[in-house]
Amino acid sequence: MLTSSKSVIAYDKKNLDDATLVSLYKNMLKPRMIEEKMLILLRQGKISKWFSGIGQEAISVGVTMALNKEDYILPMHRNLGVFTTREIPLYRLFSQWQGKMNGFTKGRDRSFHFGTQEFNIVGMISHLGPQMGVADGIALASLLKNTNQVTAVFTGEGGSSEGDFHEALNVASVWSLPVIFCIENNGYGLSTPTNEQYNCKDLADRGKGYGMEAFVLDGNNIVEVYTKMLKLAESVRRQPRPILIEFKTFRMRGHEEASGTKYVPQDLMDEWGAKDPLENFRAFLREKNILTESQDVEFKASILKEINDHLQQAYNEAAIIPDATIELNDVYQDFEYQQIEAVDDTEEIRLIDAISQGLKQAMEKHDDLIIMGQDIAEYGGVFKITEGFVEQFGKARVRNTPICESAIIGAAMGLSIAGMKAVVEMQFADFVSSGFNPIVNYLAKSHYRWAQNADVVIRMPCGGGVGAGPFHSQTNEAWFTKTPGLKVVYPAFPYDAKGLLATAIEDPNPVLFFEHKALYRSIRQQVPTAYYNLPLGKAAQLKTGNAVSIITYGAGVHWALETLEKNPDIDADLLDLRTLQPLDTVAIFESVKKTGRAIILQEDSLFGGIASDISAMLMEQCFEYLDAPVKRVASMETPIPFMSQLEDQYLAKGKFEAALKTLLAY
Template identity: 75%
Template sequence: MGTEFTSTAMEYNIENLDKDVLIQLYKNILKPRMVEEKMLILLRQGKISKWFSGIGQEAIAVGVTMALNNDEYILPMHRNLGVFTSRGIPLHRLFGQWQGKASGFTKGRDRSFHFGTQAYKIVGMISHLGPQLGVADGIALASKLKNKNNVTAVFTGEGGTSEGDFHEALNVASVWQLPVLFCVENNGYGLSTPTSEQYNCENIADKGLGYGMESHIIDGNNIVEVYKKVSELAKSVRENPRPILLEFKTFRMRGHEEASGVKYVPKELMDAWAIKDPVLNFETFLRENNFLNNSENTTIKAEIIAEINKDLEIAFAEEAIVSNETNELNDVFQEFDYQIINYDNKLEEARFIDAISNGLKQSMEQHDDLVIMGQDIAEYGGAFKITQGFVEQFGKERVRNTPICESAIVETAMGLSIAGIKSVVEMQFADFVTSGFNPVVNYLAKSHYRWGQQADVVIRMPCGGGVSAGPFHSQTNEAWFTKTPGLKVVYPAFPYDAKGLLATAINDPNPVLFFEHKGLYRSTRQEVPTDYYTLPFGKASVIKEGNDVTIISYGAAVHWVLETLENNSDISADVIDLRTLQPLDTETLYTSVRKTGKVIILQEDSLFGGMASDISALIIEHCFEFLDAPVKRVASMETPIPFASQLEAQYLPKNKFEQELKLLLEY
């Protein structure tokens, strides 16, 4: 028997494929088509809210999924139903997901394919598209670190290749030789924008050359070609880990989503691709070449229809989700069983920077697979030399220099967490987090709430002014993250706290933004335990006690408070160092306010929208009857932070705090 057969519009080379494999390919490509056809009916009936059709593209999702082993992760898009059905997810759970039922994967909190499931090794996309490419890097890195010889496949569309995340993820994967198959489904349009307006090269695969990366163009409508080629490449990557860029030429026969329509597509183009329908062509091929007779085909379709109808009944019969405020709030964070780890009495004087370095090193020893990543952190030791000597002790696999690509590295950290590895990411300066803002606030922060996946990531944030570094190296931007549910925010002011809180941050399975004020690195010293120890989140430190006023602050501003009180020994004040901003220790705040009756809050950040505003509001709401004066906020000017020392001194609130404190006491 020959191995190459001609069907209506394409040829199938079935060399080395037996009948069982061909039939399984057919069943797997047929099933998502039939499910979709049913979903389109339900959409018109108002029984699901939205649908992103993959009709015309099924061969890619199915072929790639069947080419991978079941323990290998796949990161699909919203048009890749075939990934989910080929992995054997019960249809009633998918139907429940699309109807917002509890049997779905997100408890009604997200829709469509915006979910993941560790049971099936699938990690769904978020609407921002690009971040999943970097997440795939992290999963692949974990495979490499654990010597698992696994492949990770991640999907995007031709529109997604215009995002910076695409460049960053491919660059990191190439530099680190990560076993990732970057699968680009090129269906000609990003919503309505044609490829001619997306990129200016003939093929997306051509971009592989720029990354030093192998690339291939595959007929995305030919299920046999997809399955065989991806199987061959996956086998090769398992043996020789490296990234490969795959461009699948295909077409979607319906709109970006059903409300979009396809009026922007020329009719002749629709007609040309209709002839290349991946399901109908493969069915015709199997029947014409006696791999499938009419009776067998009828039986296969009847079984799929029966499964769809049966599972729809299950999904429709399920009660709608009942909202429960406690459940919603409890699912924002992964539960963390904080363990108190005490220390012996051996203390040594340490600078703020030494305490952080020592704490990080001891955490690397506590967690033998903990990975730290950042620009220049390996041999160079980091911009502030916090990781100096780490490479010699822990090796370059765990102490990883990164390209300048904050977004991809945060995403890689998320991928490591999905694969069970903790990581610490160093932002060279907290200001640079803007280049990785999306994955922090939309991926790390929301993953546990959305589908129960912890983001076991600590992001170290060297921040703050007083060092004449100007607008791009001196911001203290904690308020960007205290606003975002799902993130924990730590901001110590003393070496002792920094070391203990950093250990807790790394132990905590939730994403933590760990702010380190640069001005404190070498200016602040304290007796610090030499042992590894932890300190609890959500517990403020009462540094001084008094009766006249409650002073609340954090970070470098705490030291400004203490300096002011040293110069005004007649002022009797409670001084509260918050230490952690999320969670916030409101109990300690309220207890002090009820005692003193007056409150002043000092922050280094500019005033509007900062921590002081929310703390002020909380105190007014909960302690109003105890107040003897308005709550006073003191903060930096409402400008970006300037460079010149005299301008910076005017900007920062340090010099005006004393005056405002005395005015409050006189009220």
């Protein structure tokens, strides 16, 4: 705190009028007073956790006041001033922190882990980096829609070390996106000081490496923050481009309250305590006779009353009563599938052609659909699925990306937040590991957390049999079938691929769409030439029999068909699952109850695959109907090798026939 009534921060009011200066002060005062109250409630056990932004209010308030209300802001833990300056009713914030229904996450997430379309705020997740890519996507939507909006996204000096930060800055620069990246450099990442986090003088210097303007501002000087942000935002509206700002400030309390600040030298605490943004600005306003003592007392009394009234409203709100049906129904956004029938006009095409045709017709149907991926524009993608798309739809909608899977998946999420659709092509499904975090932690959880859907399809060229080795041949669908909030589609035929891709794009939820590379050019089928769709969650019964149920998908379908053609005496039900999430358990159970035997074939290695879950479900639901143990057939428990002899040994294809006959003989 200040030791005198004179400000130690040099303010230059420039052309700001007194009303604006007082408004800046009141907007800083409000979050400070709320925080002081929250710290009391935390000690009383009335809230579970608190990440204090005391000493950093000037950044949140200055940035928010400089932007228009329709501009999106992506804040973090210590940006309470963003929420209060956007005038979110306090009782809703208090309900959020108490886990009440009037909060923004229905008790499902805490503190500032929420967003609200009503106030154009997109909350953080604990994995800090992905929101930078999300900001890119929101800014891209602004650019494409010509809305003249600016997006501001916050991170800390710690988060600026994450790969997502660098990916997002690079994408924003390459695409000239109207996004302002705000680094709150507050001295410590939990207990780690800045000299152990980075080895440059200013984090703003990183902007130079990405070809963008960068600035260092005194984050405790509200006038400097506000006036510079105002100027930069207006400039970005005139000339869309990204800007990086490093705000120098300090965290006066623990990373979260339980952490404490014992690791901070006292002289450093004293130095920054003297630079308190609220106390210094108050002293400045008093010195310039812009704020009187009576006005200040009145402001505090008004805010205190508002806090107490809204706290009481939150206290009076009933506790959430758990309801399993509500919880399960909120994992996905409702999607009312409307059948578009296939017409009689067909042509024989390959699987790869069906996917290309389906994607092209979806682009024609959905004007707001954007495709992103490496080499997908003029080159047409490594498999040539998007060949010719640039000529028809233009580079604004068919976008080459840098090699940055995480940022691009984040950008797809940002497009969805801004009301658009996105298809992201993984060059190979294996590369999705570089974008795993935003898929399983952002796309999958957003609707459950704060009712924000992720209208994103991620295309996944996958599978072995092409001699591509451990990094271009995986079938990694089990990584995603485990994650609630994702849908997983895996067609085996051209007809299914085209119809299911149409539905995946129509569906407002995130979909992983697997395309087996070995089937791309080897499988042909009569496919309707016009647009049509097929429902997710419906298996296809390819053969009917009474002796055994064969349950499979992808390349496994064709391995099973070859085996049955070779052994015409085997009387089998053959189910092609087509989608793995949602899974057609009704068809599976009906088939097994009829035949009494089940064999599940997958290309993935055995342990932890989808076959294991189907087997467990059959044991739980169909045990009394079984005449033999459920059999799983899968590939070897090794990475997939390159040489054809080793790959043939690895793949489940060579094991299936013997396993099927053994089951029938049981």
